[in-house]
Amino acid sequence: MAVYTEVGRDEADALFQRLGLGPLTDLQGIRAGIENTNYYATTARGQWVLTLFERLSAEQLPYYLRLMQHLAQRGIPVPAPQPAPDGTLVHLVAGKPAAVVTRLPGSHRARPAATHCEQVGRMLARMHLAAMDFELQQPHLRGLAWWTETVPTVLPHLATEQASLLRDELLYQQHLAASPAFAALPRGPIHADLFRDNVMFDDTAGPDRLCGFFDFYFAGTDTLLFDLAVCLNDWCCDAASGALDDTLARAFVAAYEGERPLAGGEVRALPAALRAAALRFWISRLWDWHLPRDAALLQPKDPTHFERVLRQRIAQPWHPPR
Numbered sequence: 001m002a003v004y005t006e007v008g009r010d011e012a013d014a015l016f017q018r019l020g021l022g023p024l025t026d027l028q029g030i031r032a033g034i035e036n037t038n039y040y041a042t043t044a045r046g047q048w049v050l051t052l053f054e055r056l057s058a059e060q061l062p063y064y065l066r067l068m069q070h071l072a073q074r075g076i077p078v079p080a081p082q083p084a085p086d087g088t089l090v091h092l093v094a095g096k097p098a099a100v101v102t103r104l105p106g107s108h109r110a111r112p113a114a115t116h117c118e119q120v121g122r123m124l125a126r127m128h129l130a131a132m133d134f135e136l137q138q139p140h141l142r143g144l145a146w147w148t149e150t151v152p153t154v155l156p157h158l159a160t161e162q163a164s165l166l167r168d169e170l171l172y173q174q175h176l177a178a179s180p181a182f183a184a185l186p187r188g189p190i191h192a193d194l195f196r197d198n199v200m201f202d203d204t205a206g207p208d209r210l211c212g213f214f215d216f217y218f219a220g221t222d223t224l225l226f227d228l229a230v231c232l233n234d235w236c237c238d239a240a241s242g243a244l245d246d247t248l249a250r251a252f253v254a255a256y257e258g259e260r261p262l263a264g265g266e267v268r269a270l271p272a273a274l275r276a277a278a279l280r281f282w283i284s285r286l287w288d289w290h291l292p293r294d295a296a297l298l299q300p301k302d303p304t305h306f307e308r309v310l311r312q313r314i315a316q317p318w319h320p321p322r
Contacts, residue, residue, distance in 0.1 A: 003029040003031075003038070004036075004037045004052075004054050005052050005094050005096055007027070007039060007093055007094050009024065011093060011094065012024060012041065012093065015050075015091060015093060015098075015100070016048070016100070019082050019084060019091075020085070021045050021046070021082065022043035022045045023043060023044075024041055025042045025043060025044065026040070026041070027039050027040070027050075028040045030049075035217065035218075036052060036053050036055075036217065037052035037096070038052075039051075041100070046102065046103075047102075047103040048082070048100050048101065048103055049079065049100070049101050049103050049214075050093070050098065050099075051098060051099050051101070051217075052093055052096040052098045053097045053217070054096065056097070056217060057097065058090050058097040060138065060141075061089070061097055062089065062090065062136070063138040063219070064219055065081040065089040065090065065099055066089070066134075067131065067134055067136070067189055067216060068080070068101070069081060070130075071127060071131060074130040075126075076126060076130050077104070077123075078214060078216070079103070079214050080101060080102045081099055081100070082102070104211050105211050106212075107200060107201065107202075108196055108197050108199065108200065109196060109201050109208070110196060112196060112248070113248075114248055114251040115208065116208060116210075117248045117251045117252040117255070119208075119210040120194070120210065120235060120255075121231070121251070121252040121253065121255035121256040122255040122256065124191075124231060125255075125257070125258070125259035126259050128188060128189075128190070128227070129259065131188055131189040132188055137221055138221060139220050139221060139222075140190065140221060140226075141220055142280060143222055143226075143280075144173060144174065147170060147283050148170065148174070150283050150284075150287055151166060151170050151283060154166075154283065154287055154290060155167070158286070165310070165311070166282070166283075169275065169314075170279070172272075173272075173275070173276050173279060176269075176276075181269065185223040185225055185263075185266060185269060186225075186263065186266065187222060187223050188221065189219060189220070189221055190220065190221070190224060191216060191218070191219055191227055192218040192220060192226070192227060193218040193219075193230065194230060194234075195230075195234045196234055198214055224266075225262075225266045225270060225273045226273055226277060228256060228273070229270065229273035229277035230277045230281075231252065232244065232249050232252060232277075232318075233274060233277050233278055233306075233313075235248065235252060236248035236249040237309060239305070241308065242305065242308030242309040242310075243316065244312065244316070244318050249318060249320070250320065253320040257320075262320070268319075270318070270319060271318060271319065274313045274317075275313045278306050278309040278310035279306075279310055281306045281309075282303055282306035282309075285303035285305075288301070289302070
């Protein structure tokens, strides 16, 4: 979420009134993130997020927006896309495909405790189950095919040891992806980017309560285990060393399995999935760091964090207790 495309107040106001949301009272660019242009918008009817999509096409967007609708209808707390009078969810703003969704209440938890991990783990499993009958199909666009395409563009920017690690891990993941064991893993729609900054909690009525998941614009069909691994690498990770926090990871997985028990093949494959999730975000951060795009508000994230995470997952494979 950065600001690549400046949106005029009058154009945004016209969209919100066309959607029946009332005239704008405030419009503020969002600094966090790096993929799309995002604004917080306020009207007398509520608070919203206006997103202009900088890489995704108008043809790809119905998958994400309809997935959010599908999940919301099944009780998963996600932002609700706002339709035009004809039911269209994809709009046009400043020449870019755009969407307006409800803004979730609450705030992020930068230093999660076990109770946060439990709540996210439980809701992640419920989300996976709720999405099983979602009728649209779309590949996970930041999966193995994208890693294979992107690695050659970032290798020239790396030191020899880093480049060797990146090549070796990509080959390892390509080999695993071709195996019968990988093909047998349960698959379905996944969020694929459920970091701490994509989850909201609220403590105004007592203990922290999970308010919802958002930013589904990396979602796609992939192994459910990959989604779990992405979460473990962020929610249960020591930022300084990249090591997995065993207490938090156990709490997360136990809560997940309370809703959807892992199959035996998933348990065996989890160490490799943790490596795959670390590789995915190391590649994307290298790409954003060394090949940045122009934006009015842009904060590319340091890629060395996920290099550390990957090294840790290789050196110290982790399985949930059995």
